[in-house]
Amino acid sequence: MVIEALKKENVDVIFGYPGGAVLNLYDQLYDADIRHIMTRHEQAAVHAADGYARATGRPGVVFATSGPGATNLVTGIATAYMDSVPLVLITGQVSSPLIGTDAFQEADIFGITLPITKHNYLVTELADLPRIMKEAFYLAASGRCGPVLIDLPKDIQQAEGEFRYPKTVQIPGYNPTYDGHLGQINRAIKALARAKKPVLYAGGGVVSSGAHELLLELAERTETPVTTTLMGLSAFPGCHPLSLGMLGMHGTYWANIAVNEADLLIAIGARFDDRVTGKINRFAQGAKIVHIDIDPAEIGKNIRVDVPIVGDVKRVLTELLKKTEAKQHPEWLARIEELKNCAPLVYCQEPEGELLPQFVIESIYRETKGEAVITTEVGQHQMWTAQYYKFKNLRSLASSGGLGTMGYGFPASLGAQLGRPEEIVFCIAGDGSFQMNSQELATAVNYNIPVKVAIINNQYLGMVRQWQQIFFRRRYSSVALEKGPDFVKLAEAYGAVGLRAEKAAEVAVVIRQAMAIPGPVVLDFRVRAEENVFPMVPPNCPTCEMIRGDEE
Amino acid sequence: MKYVLAVLVENKPGVLVRVAGLFARRGFNIESLAVGKTVDPAISRMTIEVEADEKTLEQVVKQLNKLINILRISNLTHEPSVNRELVMIKVKANATNRAEIQQIVETFRAKIVDVSLHSVIIEITGNEEKLEAILLLLSHYGILETVRTGKIALLRGSKVIKNGEVKENDKDVL
Ligand SMILES: Cc1ncc(C[n+]2csc(CCOP(=O)(O)OP(=O)(O)O)c2C)c(N)n1
Ligand SMILES: [Mg+2]
Numbered sequence: 001m002v003i004e005a006l007k008k009e010n011v012d013v014i015f016g017y018p019g020g021a022v023l024n025l026y027d028q029l030y031d032a033d034i035r036h037i038m039t040r041h042e043q044a045a046v047h048a049a050d051g052y053a054r055a056t057g058r059p060g061v062v063f064a065t066s067g068p069g070a071t072n073l074v075t076g077i078a079t080a081y082m083d084s085v086p087l088v089l090i091t092g093q094v095s096s097p098l099i100g101t102d103a104f105q106e107a108d109i110f111g112i113t114l115p116i117t118k119h120n121y122l123v124t125e126l127a128d129l130p131r132i133m134k135e136a137f138y139l140a141a142s143g144r145c146g147p148v149l150i151d152l153p154k155d156i157q158q159a160e161g162e163f164r165y166p167k168t169v170q171i172p173g174y175n176p177t178y179d180g181h182l183g184q185i186n187r188a189i190k191a192l193a194r195a196k197k198p199v200l201y202a203g204g205g206v207v208s209s210g211a212h213e214l215l216l217e218l219a220e221r222t223e224t225p226v227t228t229t230l231m232g233l234s235a236f237p238g239c240h241p242l243s244l245g246m247l248g249m250h251g252t253y254w255a256n257i258a259v260n261e262a263d264l265l266i267a268i269g270a271r272f273d274d275r276v277t278g279k280i281n282r283f284a285q286g287a288k289i290v291h292i293d294i295d296p297a298e299i300g301k302n303i304r305v306d307v308p309i310v311g312d313v314k315r316v317l318t319e320l321l322k323k324t325e326a327k328q329h330p331e332w333l334a335r336i337e338e339l340k341n342c343a344p345l346v347y348c349q350e351p352e353g354e355l356l357p358q359f360v361i362e363s364i365y366r367e368t369k370g371e372a373v374i375t376t377e378v379g380q381h382q383m384w385t386a387q388y389y390k391f392k393n394l395r396s397l398a399s400s401g402g403l404g405t406m407g408y409g410f411p412a413s414l415g416a417q418l419g420r421p422e423e424i425v426f427c428i429a430g431d432g433s434f435q436m437n438s439q440e441l442a443t444a445v446n447y448n449i450p451v452k453v454a455i456i457n458n459q460y461l462g463m464v465r466q467w468q469q470i471f472f473r474r475r476y477s478s479v480a481l482e483k484g485p486d487f488v489k490l491a492e493a494y495g496a497v498g499l500r501a502e503k504a505a506e507v508a509v510v511i512r513q514a515m516a517i518p519g520p521v522v523l524d525f526r527v528r529a530e531e532n533v534f535p536m537v538p539p540n541c542p543t544c545e546m547i548r549g550d551e552e
Numbered sequence: 553m554k555y556v557l558a559v560l561v562e563n564k565p566g567v568l569v570r571v572a573g574l575f576a577r578r579g580f581n582i583e584s585l586a587v588g589k590t591v592d593p594a595i596s597r598m599t600i601e602v603e604a605d606e607k608t609l610e611q612v613v614k615q616l617n618k619l620i621n622i623l624r625i626s627n628l629t630h631e632p633s634v635n636r637e638l639v640m641i642k643v644k645a646n647a648t649n650r651a652e653i654q655q656i657v658e659t660f661r662a663k664i665v666d667v668s669l670h671s672v673i674i675e676i677t678g679n680e681e682k683l684e685a686i687l688l689l690l691s692h693y694g695i696l697e698t699v700r701t702g703k704i705a706l707l708r709g710s711k712v713i714k715n716g717e718v719k720e721n722d723k724d725v726l
Contacts, residue, residue, distance in 0.1 A: 114570060115577050119620040122565070139620065173562060173623045297614035300607070 001126075001163050002090060002152070003032045005133035008165045011061050013037060013052065013418055015045040017072075019065025020105060021092025024157035026063075037418065037447060040439040042069050044411035046076025047437070050085050051412025054398040055373055056419035057210070059086040059140045066092045067105030070151075071112065075405060078116040080147040082402025083204060083231060086140040087147040088133075095155040096124065110151050118146030126159045131166055138169045143176030144295040145208055176294060180311030180319060187307045188266065188290045189323050195264035195288075197332045198224045201247065204231030204401070205269015205293060205313045212236065212394045214317035215268065222327045225336055227255040229270050230386055230401045238370070238390030244336070248276040249537045250383040254339035256535075256543040259284050261335070266290040269313045272302040273402070282542035292316050343535070343548055345387055349504050354528040357381060357456045360507055361388045364426055364454060367511040372424040373416050375399065377409035377433030379463040381456035383533045385428045407436025413451040414444055424452070424515060431457040431481050441494035444520035452514045454523045455487055458531065466532045470547070491522035500524040554583060555609050556635065556705050559598040559616065560624040563589060567621045571598065574619065580604060580612050584637070584702035595623065599704045632708040638677045638701045640665070641687065644694035645672045653693060660686045671696055 002025055006014070013035045018026045029036050039045040042064045049060025064073050070091040080087050094103040110122040119139050121132050129152075136148040192198060206215050206228075212235045219226045219242045226236045227244040236243055244255035259265060265287040270276070277283040280302060290307040291299050299308045309316055349359040361384050364372070370392040376382040376399040391397055398416055400408040413427035434455055444451060461479040468476055488498030497517055499510040507525070514521040535546040561567045568587060575582050583601035590597050602612055613625050645653050646669070653672060657664055662676035676686055680703075687695070 110566065111569070114566070114573055124565075171620060174620050295618070297611065297618055301611060301614075 001129055001161070002133065002157070003028045003034065004163050005130060005165055006034060006061065007032075009059075009133075009137045014061045014063055015039060015049045015052070015415065016063030017042045017045055017065070017069060018063075019069045019092065021066035021069070021094060021154050022063055022157070024154065025090070025092065025152075036063075037414070037443065039411060039414075039443050041437065042072035043076050043407065044414075044437050044440045044443070046073050046080065046087065046089070047405075047408050047411035048415035048418075048440075048443075049087055050076060050080045050408075051375055051398045051415030052419040053080075053085050053087060053415075054083075054412070055395055055416035057208070057395060058419070059088050059137060060415060062087060062089040064089070064091050065105070066094055066109070067107045069105075070109035071107050073109075074112060074116070075403075075407075077113055077147050077149065079400050079403045079405040079408055081116045081118070083400065084145045084208060085147065086145040088136045088140050089147060089149040091149065091151050092157070093122070093151045093153040096153045097155070099153065109149065113149050116147070117149050118144075120149040120151070122151045123153065123156050126156050126161045129156065130164060131169075134166045135169050135171060139171070139174065143174070176312075177296070177310045178294070178312040178315055180292065180309040180316035182319070184307055184309045185316065185319050186323070188292075188309060189320060191264055191288055191290060191307060192222055192224070192266070192324060193327065196329065197258075197262050197335075198222065198264040198266065198329070199244070199258050199262040199287075200224050200226040201228070201259065201265055201267045201270055202226055202232040202235050203229040203268065203270025206232055206235035207269075207394060209269060209294075209313035210394065211269070211314040211317050214314060214321060216240075217321060218317060218324065221321070221324060223329045223333065224266075225258060225333070227251070227259065229273070229276055230382075230399055232270065233386060234391045234394050234396045237392050239392075246386045248273075248543065249278065249539075250386065250533050250535065251276075251537075251543070252345065252387070253343035253535050253546060253548065254336055256537070256546060257339050258336055259287070260542075260544040262287040264288050264290070266292070268292045268317070269294070271298045274302075277302065278537045278543040279540050282544075351504055353504075355502060355504060355507070355526060357458065357525070357527040357531055358384050358388050359504060360454065360456060360501075360525045360527060361385055361428060363507045364428065364511060365389045367508055367515065368424055368426065372396070372426050373398075373420055375409045375413040375416055375425070375427045377427070377429045378404045378406045379430040379433060379461065380458070380466065380531070380533045381428055381430045381462070383463075384456070387533075389428075406430070406433035408433075410434055410451075410453060411437050411440050411443075413453070414440060414449050417449050417451050425450075427451055427453045429453055429455045430462060431455055431459060431487070432461045434487075435485075438490065441491060441496050441520065441522070445495040448519050450517070450519050450521075452511075452521050452523060454511075455525060456527055457487065457524050458527050458529050460529055462531075463533070465530070469530070469532070470536075471538075487522050487524040491520075496520040496522055498522045498524065500526065502526045553603075553605070555602045555604060555627060555629045556633070556703065557598075557600045557602060557613070557616075558626050558628050558705060559600055559622060560590070561596050561598060562621040562623060563594050563596045564621055567596070570619050570621065571600075571616065574615055575612075578611070578615060580608065584700070586702035586704050599702065601703050628705050628707065631711075633705045634708060635679050635703055635705045636677055637680070637683060637703045638675065639683055639687075639698060641674045641676070641690055641698045642671050642696040643674060643690050644670060644696060646670060649693060653690070656686065656689055662686065
């Protein structure tokens with residue numbers, strides 16, 4: 001029944017791991033024509049499904065067994081929940097009569113995942129199953145997207161019954177608002193017409209709503225610069241003259257100052273996260289704030305909002321553009337140009353000197369022409385990716401923003417590659433993070449998923465080391481990784497290709513080599529150990545107070 | 553300040569946990585919570601009393617609204633409504649002061665529902681002031697145990713809650 005429902009939902013790939021409580025499900029998979037990717041850890045299965053979902057916009061599907069299988073999903077579910085990624089997860093559960101008896105491999109995954117799912121179900125009757133499946137897919141991928149979990153006891157998997165998949169869903173307590181309030185939209189239009197120093201602040205909502213073209217149109221028509229969050233990077237072309245790049249803790253100097261000087265800030269599908277705002281009561285102090293979001297609970301949660309617009313970003317922007325008139329802001333743009341010149345993103349790669357991480361990432365950008373699908377792990381390399389890779393296409397970045405999950409990027413790249421088989425997929429990884437799910441090299445080789453893992457190998461948990469350097473007087477506590485492993489050998493042990501670059505001149509060569517190989521490749525970039533990410537807003541400081549470099 | 557919310561929820565397993573968990577994890581304070589079925593057995597009604605400032609209350613309501621099993625939330629705080637709570641109080645009592653206690657009970661229009669050699673159980677329904685008043689008085693005799701149902705509230709007159717709004721009654725009342 002589950003498999004039939006998945007077919008009705010046009011699911012083409014499932015990520016999962018078998019076990020006692022899902023034997024029946026896996027038996028049905030045996031001759032079903034849906035692809036199943038067996039990862040080497042359930043956490044990786046969720047991240048892979050999440051990468052698939054972010055890269056395609058379609059919900060990712062995960063199977064896992066009861067007990068430890070289900071609890072291994074937790075980090076992945078929380079990651080997807082924080083970043084509003086649509087997933088449908090199906091876990092086996094012990095047979096209904098055994099529930100609550102501490103049976104073998106019983107875990108209350110319904111209870112455990114209550115706070116990290118958009119909704120979850122424990123199926124108690126076979127008759128409910130088709131409806132629940134239908135609802136799960138609908139809930140996951142509508143409104144503000146998110147993970148939905150279905151816990152399915154073994155006896156219900158075994159039971160036979162007539163399968164009638166409902167055509168429609170009726171969930172009385174769930175009615176997302178898609179159309180924005182016209183009065184508020186008009187107020188936003190007026191505010192934009194009056195503004196002298198407007199900034200658009202775009203988040204992941206623009207990506208999930210597919211509103212990138214409308215955002216571009218709005219920016220160009222009103223000559224308004226656009227800054228994005230980490231989640232929103234692929235929503236606006238990074239090399240567009242109106243792009244300010246990312247804002248926030250490791251955002252560009254000019255994006256943060258522009259927001260600080262703005263008289264109008266239009267937040268679109270973003271949620272004023274503390275990594276973006278810094279000290280919240282000093283954020284965009286001089287600006288009128290328009291907030292467009294599909295989730296009413298986000299509006300007014302962290303910051304006072306002058307013009308609240310609840311609705312789907314795409315629909316709201318469509319409406320907004322109907323009456324928005326063309327405008328120029330030569331002075332404002334000149335001011336931004338001035339800011340850009342006064343603190344550009346720079347690094348100085350000596351041809352024979354130590355390899356710099358920024359240079360490696362910029363080289364990946366150059367070699368892929370900004371056309372690759374990128375996933376990242378979490379740490380310095382993630383922030384350098386945000387700064388130096390200029391994203392061009394929608395859904396070309398999958399990175400754990402809200403939860404900041406190390407171990408996300410590599411499995412996510414497998415899912416992204418399966419969802420976008422024709423494209424080049426790079427995972428930009430840290431040497432620490434990669435080791436959290438490096439066992440997935442077996443999956444990559446097993447299914448020949450040709451991802452390129454670029455390890456920015458600084459021999460440190462670099463981001464933590466940077467904080468210890470700056471805020472704890474260089475007392476480096478448990479951050480060194482110099483004892484390896486040898487990532488080239490590791491790749492080879494799994495049957496993948498491993499390549500290494502230690503000098504600037506080798507970087508482009510190995511990247512090209514990797515792209516020419518039709519299978520998974522691990523690239524070990526030996527970079528300078530104590531390089532830091534700048535600019536940096538110290539925690540709880542206003543975003544205009546940035547540390548701009550090591551000398552400060 | 554204290555707010556009173558009437559929340560209609562689908563009568564499904566786990567709904568109470570969802571509500572309680574949401575309050576706990578977002579740091580909202582529940583003063584009291586009472587649940588029971590409505591005329592429609594598929595729907596339950598919760599009365600939740602929340603201690604919050606206005607901004608927090610807004611978040612409480614918005615976050616509750618995101619729970620899929622929640623149907624309607626209405627804020628009864630500023631609506632004319634009848635608020636009641638039932639309390640049972642076990643008080644130390646003996647032959648010498650039982651009559652005195654009986655008098656207090658009558659004055660408050662409460663009831664003695666159980667008598668033993670050394671104690672009585674008093675049942676009383678009322679709003680907060682009334683309950684606090686009797687509890688204070690009875691504390692002189694020694695309160696052994698109390699149990700409270702939590703506040704329940706209903707709009708006065710023929711007004712009902714429909715679609716989360718307060719409306720004049722028409723046919724289908726829950
Ligand atoms: C699962 C998990 N554990 C711990 C952390 C805390 N943390 C954030 S960044 C970081 C270091 C990451 O090191 P690495 O992957 O080598 O990346 P680098 O910063 O060196 O580029 C750590 C430990 C985290 N984000 N996720
Ligand atoms: Mg590192």
